[in-house]
Amino acid sequence: MPRLPQPYDGERLQTKGRPTEFSFWPTRRLRAHAKIQTKLFALEPWGIIEKSVNDWTQGSKKLEALACLRQAHDFYKVGTEPGIEAARPLALYYCYMNLAKVLCLSWGDEDSFNNAQHGIWERSQSLFEDDFLTVFPSPNRGKLQNFSEILEVLTGSGVQTQKDLRIAEILPQVLPGHRLWAHASEKQERFISIQDIQFWRNRGDQEIWLRIYVFADDLSRLSISHKRFLSDSGLENNFHEVESDASIDGRKLLCFEEIEVTKYQANHPADSLEELAHSLRENLWATVATVPPYRRYYAYLCPQPERGSLLPQLLSVYALTYYLGSVTRYRPQDYDDILAGKYGSRFQDFVTGQPAQFLYLLSSEIIRQDIAQPSII
Known part of the structure; x- marks a missing residue:
C-alpha cells in the first residue's frame, strides 16, 4: 500500500x-x-429568531416574516403537544414551511411569499417503498415554489428542472433514528x-x-x-x-x-x-x-444510484414531513398502515424526535449562528 x-x-x-x-x-x-462568534444558548429559540427578523428585515418583508414566525410557533405547539398523534405530521409540516419562509424572507431575494405554492407534490403508489415526490423549479407558471426557494437559500441554487425523489431514498438520509431504518431495511448504516x-x-x-x-x-x-x-x-x-x-x-x-x-x-x-x-x-x-x-x-455515505434523491439535511426532513403530512391529510388510513409496517418505529421516532432538532438547526440558519439548548434548566 x-x-x-x-x-x-x-x-x-x-x-x-x-x-x-x-x-x-x-x-x-x-x-x-x-x-x-460563539454559540448562543436558549431554552427555546423563538425569541432569538424574532430579534433576528427585527434586526435584519424591513417593511413588508418584516411583517410577513413575523406573521410566519407566529404561525410556525403555534403549529409547533400543536405538533409537539402530548396526546396529539394522528394530525402530528400535518401540523409539523406547516410549522416547518412557515419557519422556512422566515429563512427565505430574511436571506432570500423574494419580497413576499403571498400565494406561493408548496413546490412539492406527493405521488402515491401501491406500496410505500414505491412512493415518490415531485419537486418543481421556481417560479412555476408564474408562482413561487417554496421547496425550490428554500433549496436556493440553503445551497445557492434551487430546483433546476422538475424531478422525482423516491421516499425510500429520502428516508435513510434522516440522521436521528437512522439505525432503526438500517435494522428495518436490513441494510448497512450510512x-x-x-x-x-x-x-x-x-x-x-x-x-x-x-x-x-x-x-x-x-x-x-x-x-x-x-x-x-x-x-x-x-x-x-x-x-x-x-x-x-x-x-x-x-x-x-x-x-x-x-x-x-x-x-x-x-x-x-x-x-x-x-x-x-x-x-x-x-x-x-x-x-x-x-x-x-x-x-x-x-x-x-450515499450510494451512487441514489444521488439523484440526495438533499441537504434540512430539506430531507422537510420533504419527508411533507410526505407524511400529505398522507395524513388525504389518506389517514394509509398513515395508520405506514405506522403498522416494518418502518413504523422509524416513522414514530421521526415525528416525535425530529421537531426539536429541526427547530434548532433551522433557527441557526436564520440567525446565522449556532443555537444550542442549555444542559441546566
Missing part, C-alpha cells in the same frame, strides 16, 4: 488561546474584518460520525485549510474503505487522506485534509473561515445536543 502524503505544515487556528471551534457560521462581519473538524493555518504563507478526523474503527466495523468514505460522502474532490498518528484512548484517528489551501490577507485568517465552513455545508449532517460540544457532525 503506497504511503499517504504528509499533511501541510502549520498549526491549529486558535482564538484567545483556545482552538477555534468549527461551525457553519464561525464568524460575524464587523466593519472591515470578521470576528469569531452515517459516519466525524470526531473533529479543525481549522489549520500556516502563518508564514498566510494560508488556512480544514482537517477532518474520523475514527478508523468506525469505518472498519462497517467494512468501508477510506476511498469509499471520501467518494460516497462527496468529499473526494476537495479532501484527501494524509498521514496521521493521532489517537484518542487507543483509537486511531484518520485525517482527511483539504487539498487546496485558502489564502488570507493582512494577518486576518478569520476573514476566510466562513468560506471554508460553507464548502462543507452540503457534505455534513449535524445533531444538536445539550452537552458539549453541542454540535456533532456526520458524513452521509
Whole structure:
C-alpha cells in the first residue's frame, strides 16, 4: 500500500488561546474584518429568531416574516403537544414551511411569499417503498415554489428542472433514528460520525485549510474503505487522506485534509473561515445536543444510484414531513398502515424526535449562528 502524503505544515487556528471551534457560521462581519462568534444558548429559540427578523428585515418583508414566525410557533405547539398523534405530521409540516419562509424572507431575494405554492407534490403508489415526490423549479407558471426557494437559500441554487425523489431514498438520509431504518431495511448504516473538524493555518504563507478526523474503527466495523468514505460522502474532490498518528484512548484517528489551501490577507485568517465552513455545508449532517460540544457532525455515505434523491439535511426532513403530512391529510388510513409496517418505529421516532432538532438547526440558519439548548434548566 503506497504511503499517504504528509499533511501541510502549520498549526491549529486558535482564538484567545483556545482552538477555534468549527461551525457553519464561525464568524460575524464587523466593519472591515470578521470576528469569531460563539454559540448562543436558549431554552427555546423563538425569541432569538424574532430579534433576528427585527434586526435584519424591513417593511413588508418584516411583517410577513413575523406573521410566519407566529404561525410556525403555534403549529409547533400543536405538533409537539402530548396526546396529539394522528394530525402530528400535518401540523409539523406547516410549522416547518412557515419557519422556512422566515429563512427565505430574511436571506432570500423574494419580497413576499403571498400565494406561493408548496413546490412539492406527493405521488402515491401501491406500496410505500414505491412512493415518490415531485419537486418543481421556481417560479412555476408564474408562482413561487417554496421547496425550490428554500433549496436556493440553503445551497445557492434551487430546483433546476422538475424531478422525482423516491421516499425510500429520502428516508435513510434522516440522521436521528437512522439505525432503526438500517435494522428495518436490513441494510448497512450510512452515517459516519466525524470526531473533529479543525481549522489549520500556516502563518508564514498566510494560508488556512480544514482537517477532518474520523475514527478508523468506525469505518472498519462497517467494512468501508477510506476511498469509499471520501467518494460516497462527496468529499473526494476537495479532501484527501494524509498521514496521521493521532489517537484518542487507543483509537486511531484518520485525517482527511483539504487539498487546496485558502489564502488570507493582512494577518486576518478569520476573514476566510466562513468560506471554508460553507464548502462543507452540503457534505455534513449535524445533531444538536445539550452537552458539549453541542454540535456533532456526520458524513452521509450515499450510494451512487441514489444521488439523484440526495438533499441537504434540512430539506430531507422537510420533504419527508411533507410526505407524511400529505398522507395524513388525504389518506389517514394509509398513515395508520405506514405506522403498522416494518418502518413504523422509524416513522414514530421521526415525528416525535425530529421537531426539536429541526427547530434548532433551522433557527441557526436564520440567525446565522449556532443555537444550542442549555444542559441546566
